[in-house]
Amino acid sequence: MASKTPAYPVVGSEVAPAGVATAVISVRDVIHRYGERTALDGVSFDVRPAELFGLLGPNGSGKTTLFRILSTLMVPVGGHATIMGSDVARDPNRVRRHIGVVFQAQSIDVKLTAAENLMHQGHLYGLHGASLKARILEMLNRVGLADRASEKAETFSGGMQRRLELAKGLLHHPSVLLLDEPTTGLDPGARRDLWQYLAILRDEEHVTVIVTTHLMEEAERCDRLAILNEGKVVALGTPNDLKHEIGGDVILLDAKDATSLARRISERFHVDAQEMQGKVRLERESGHRFITDVVEAFPGEIDAISVSKPTLEDVFIHRTGHRFWTEGGEGAEQ
Amino acid sequence: MPAFTLWWREVVRFYRQRSRVVGVIASPLLFWLVIGSGFGTSFRSGEAAGQQHYLDYFYPGALIMIVLFTSIFTMMSVIEDRKEGFLLSVMVAPVPRSAIVLGKVLGGTTLSAIQGLIFLIFAPFVGVHLGLGDFLMVVLVVFLVSFALTGLGFAIAWPMDSSQAFHAIINLFLIPLWLLSGALFPLSGASGWLRLVMRINPLTYGVEALRELLYPSTSAVSSIAISLTALVLFTLCMFGLCFVMVNRRTTRPAV
Numbered sequence: 001m002a003s004k005t006p007a008y009p010v011v012g013s014e015v016a017p018a019g020v021a022t023a024v025i026s027v028r029d030v031i032h033r034y035g036e037r038t039a040l041d042g043v044s045f046d047v048r049p050a051e052l053f054g055l056l057g058p059n060g061s062g063k064t065t066l067f068r069i070l071s072t073l074m075v076p077v078g079g080h081a082t083i084m085g086s087d088v089a090r091d092p093n094r095v096r097r098h099i100g101v102v103f104q105a106q107s108i109d110v111k112l113t114a115a116e117n118l119m120h121q122g123h124l125y126g127l128h129g130a131s132l133k134a135r136i137l138e139m140l141n142r143v144g145l146a147d148r149a150s151e152k153a154e155t156f157s158g159g160m161q162r163r164l165e166l167a168k169g170l171l172h173h174p175s176v177l178l179l180d181e182p183t184t185g186l187d188p189g190a191r192r193d194l195w196q197y198l199a200i201l202r203d204e205e206h207v208t209v210i211v212t213t214h215l216m217e218e219a220e221r222c223d224r225l226a227i228l229n230e231g232k233v234v235a236l237g238t239p240n241d242l243k244h245e246i247g248g249d250v251i252l253l254d255a256k257d258a259t260s261l262a263r264r265i266s267e268r269f270h271v272d273a274q275e276m277q278g279k280v281r282l283e284r285e286s287g288h289r290f291i292t293d294v295v296e297a298f299p300g301e302i303d304a305i306s307v308s309k310p311t312l313e314d315v316f317i318h319r320t321g322h323r324f325w326t327e328g329g330e331g332a333e334q
Numbered sequence: 335m336p337a338f339t340l341w342w343r344e345v346v347r348f349y350r351q352r353s354r355v356v357g358v359i360a361s362p363l364l365f366w367l368v369i370g371s372g373f374g375t376s377f378r379s380g381e382a383a384g385q386q387h388y389l390d391y392f393y394p395g396a397l398i399m400i401v402l403f404t405s406i407f408t409m410m411s412v413i414e415d416r417k418e419g420f421l422l423s424v425m426v427a428p429v430p431r432s433a434i435v436l437g438k439v440l441g442g443t444t445l446s447a448i449q450g451l452i453f454l455i456f457a458p459f460v461g462v463h464l465g466l467g468d469f470l471m472v473v474l475v476v477f478l479v480s481f482a483l484t485g486l487g488f489a490i491a492w493p494m495d496s497s498q499a500f501h502a503i504i505n506l507f508l509i510p511l512w513l514l515s516g517a518l519f520p521l522s523g524a525s526g527w528l529r530l531v532m533r534i535n536p537l538t539y540g541v542e543a544l545r546e547l548l549y550p551s552t553s554a555v556s557s558i559a560i561s562l563t564a565l566v567l568f569t570l571c572m573f574g575l576c577f578v579m580v581n582r583r584t585t586r587p588a589v
Contacts (some may be wrong), residue, residue, distance in 0.1 A: 022486075028502070033585075072425075074585060075424060075583050075584060088584075093428050096427060097428045098428055099426070101423065101426045103423070106418065106419050107419040107422050107423035109343065110418075111347045111351070119339075120339050120342075121336055123336060123428060124339060124340075124429050126428075128335065168423065236471070332367065
């Protein structure tokens with residue numbers, strides 16, 4: 001178990017390999033406000049070399065704000081963030097040379113062809129001539145667009161535009177790749193392809209990848225995760241360690257009067273049972289044994305029971321006390 | 335290189351959009367047709383011999399007007415680039431911010447200068463025959479005016495997020511800027527405060543410079559040297575303004 005910090009507990013025995021002490025991305029106490037509204041409230045974490053790091057959080061949790069700060073588009077109100085040792089606020093041009101950025105919104109010019117888009121991008125990064133041409137061909141091959149190189153991007157499907165977007169972000173061999181919700185608008189097949197490609201980048205080219213997402217199944221694919229909620233890091237660790245932290249199973253009970261049942265179960269079994277969206281939810285070791293006890297204790301009151309291994313959503317509930325997708329109320333949209 | 339590639343993109347985008355090409359070439363022609371046939375003759379009649387025809391007087395102003403509109407409106411693309419997300423990818427590139435301004439503004443300048451020069455082809459019809467030296471001077475003036483006004487358009491468009499807002503503000507600028515540039519009535523005809531405003535208006539110097547170059551015989555109010563100096567200053571100010579706006583890094587979203 002790593003040492004605990006007051007801001008958030010770090011779970012798991014995740015010790016960096018000896019000699020790989022330097023973090024590629026280092027975020028320290030970053031605070032950001034839009035007027036009165038606090039978007040980031042003291043966020044800190046490190047990203048290690050060649051790591052696939054995820055920023056998971058619901059809408060309005062501060063992911064995009066953090067992404068803007070890391071990609072040098074905005075200066076934080078407080079704290080520091082460095083990428084490859086350069087401060088994103090004070091030395092943006094050094095940072096910009098190291099990073100490749102894939103935005104949530106489209107950034108390609110649809111009036112230009114695929115090759116022209118990459119040509120333009122290469123020129124912005126100081127590449128030119130035969131080496132740029134070769135690199136463009138290589139990237140187009142990699143993302144499977146070589147046969148459409150001289151067609152305008154406006155004729156492409158959403159998935160193809162996304163792939164061109166990725167080729168654009170990777171053209172200049174960045175050592176750090178930042179992606180903001182890169183799978184938005186992609187079908188499941190294209191989503192899987194993208195994540196496979198990110199893993200290849202990490203393994204074969206040792207690119208450090210940081211990706212924001214609000215999808216649990218995508219977060220599962222990351223090496224490590226920071227879970228954000230209302231501008232704070234509520235959990236940090238590998239997906240497995242985070243889930244193990246819950247200790248045992250997650251039990252959901254369907255009942256007519258979930259609130260009262262939750263209270264009575266809590267009293268009787270000394271557990272923390274909560275009413276959540278009309279169901280009773282609790283975490284408990286050896287759930288299969290526990291449910292027989294519950295059914296016997298409250299005969300006729302329980303309509304259905306489910307026992308499952310914890311998911312990342314359970315981690316989120318465990319840490320914040322509410323569901324990932326809150327309806328109205330707290331998790332206000334950005 | 336970064337400035338060049340941004341300029342290149344601007345020009346490629348332009349010729350890929352057929353309707354814009356038609357607009358740029360056709361509007362000076364149409365304009366010429368209207369003032370040449372109707373407008374021109376009605377003002378021409380009844381003028382005393384030896385006096386300058388109003389059409390001749392109006393010609394430099396018309397040229398400036400064409401440049402003015404095109405220059406400022408091309409910078410609507412700043413708002414489009416921002417909306418389409420393209421600007422984001424430029425802003426995160428390790429490119430000097432001055433190159434971003436230069437590439438974008440030169441792109442707009444190229445288009446409006448071309449349009450101005452198309453209009454210039456008709457100079458012989460108002461009895462203006464330019465030597466090569468004077469012609470190059472005219473090109474220089476058209477370029478400077480285009481660049482400065484495109485810069486103005488850029489500076490207005492940069493902080494905006496909707497093209498409607500851009501239109502509203504532009505209309506506020508365009509008409510007074512043009513009306514009070516000596517394009518319609520001469521500086522000497524204006525009185526008091528109006529004259530002062532016209533003197534401050536940088537566009538006045540563009541019109542003056544063109545008039546001086548096209549009709550050397552008529553005595554212009556200010557010399558060509560003064561006009562050119564004023565234009566260069568105006569251009570530098572506009573470029574500086576754009577640079578400051580783009581270079582400013584704040585705690586608000588940059589794009």
